[in-house]
Amino acid sequence: MTLTVRQIRTLNRICWTISLLVVAIPFVFPFLWMISSGFKSATEIFGQPSLIPRVWRWQNFVEVFEYQPFARQYFNSLYIALAVTALTLVFSSLAGYALARMRFAGAGLLMLFLISALMVPEEVTIIPNFFLIRWMGLMDTHSPLILLPVFGPHGVMATFLMRQYFLALPKELEEAGKMDGLSRLGIWWRIALPMSRPALAAVAIITFLFSWNLFLEPLVFLSSLELFTLPLALSNFTDAYGLPLWHLQLAATSLAVVPILGVYLIAQRQIIESFALSGVKG
């Protein structure tokens, strides 16, 4: 029996799809198991494994909020991420615009200076930053969780991303704006920014997720339960012996992850493109 080229292609396609499905298992399974275990009782979790809980224990999702001020912690993460995103958008697009469009002495040196930041991991500066924040009297507040990401390597990366995008924009509209007597700030706000929505969206998405997922900084700077952010709160569902309370921890983790996954599934093309943009340019 000989197969036609078309049949070989179809067969080939089917083999590829099956292989991809197999590879996809460790990418999907953890999410499914997390959600399902979040509905199980502490005893069922260690009993016979099954993806569908025998008894759906909705109670877990109530206890999560009783065990810690989880709603407050959720809100903390949300408002910090929004603040970091807003500030990063403003500062990175301002600086990015100047670096792309304005001619000034020291611009080259400044660029070099900022690029060096991309080489330094946050772990390197965390110790002096600890003393700085303590000296400023900002320990156990949310300020360092906003200041450090906005002005750290991530903010610099966002600045370069914006600069790159401004460079590729046509200059004509800005020239026209200048003719109409707009100030630099006016040109930036009324002409350059509206034209760079894709770059702003990319910066917003990666910055929000960066802040939302931040762990080292909250760990170092926060000590009050009601000030915790989500990642820190999630790591905190333990019993008196420091052992994890799996059913609560996984219920809480589901609550933290599922909304983000939901937004991701709706806007996945935009989100993936944002990361591609930052990965290439940063």
Add this chain to the structure above:
Amino acid sequence: MAVPATDKNSARFLRVPRLALKHREAVEAWLFVSPILTGFLIFFLGPLIAVFFYSMTEWNLLTQQAAFVGMENYADALSRNPDFWHVVRNSLIFAAGLVPLNMALALTLALALSRPFFGVVFFRAVFFAPVVTSAVAWAIVWKFLLQNEAGAVNQILAVVGIDGPNWLREPDWAMAAVIVTRVIKMVGLNMILYIAALQTIPRDYEEAARLEGASNWQIFRMVIWPLLAPTTLIIMVITTIGSFKVFDHIYLMTGGGPENGTLVLAFYIYEQGFKFFNVGYASALAMIMFVVVMVLTIVQLMLRRKDMQ
């Protein structure tokens, strides 16, 4: 120095002398960059200089004593403290495991998903999903899955007759588990970068090679792989640096254990600084990390430049 026509035009329009205008532009530019620059100096460059000075002190927060000791902390790390070389070894094993595995998987997935077919969007979304998930959540779930007898992974292995190891309690298995789960978490990012690069390669090249009778492997080896070289280098830089920075993943999955089997550099710095309060020693470690990451970046940027010439 040539002044661009635009400056001339606007100068005429505004009836301001050119020099003054140039001056004003510079002032405005510095104002535009000043927020990020100020913050950068305070929260980044200042600390970077500070950490260098800290690294030359013997400073323990518990005893509240600090003394200048010169290069002692570095000597401690390099020749006296056996933990340090153990940590270096772990970090290198982590990188040596993570980087090739991540890149090979990313490239394979990208090759499979770079052209449209039914389900391509679904698969891309699936492989990328862990990237947007918090590392903390990811580590918690995998720690749960990798428990000895109650863990789903071992239960599944038991079904096919394999007696799985106690993943996170045996040093070598713990390292393997941390590497693999980190690859699954991050591979989507590199996959996307590879897909973007693959899509810029004109189809004609491949068609031409096929007309000459090249096999799929030959097309990959002779046409696609060389054209991907710049992307491969960028990805290698990002992934290697990322592997030295990994902290939350280790903190939550193994806490550096068992028997320090997964104690890597970023975690060691945190432990020395914030658990044992050895500020001087931890700062010396941070400086070492800084140099390693900087050298890596520069070396690979140079490679990239050579490659492009």
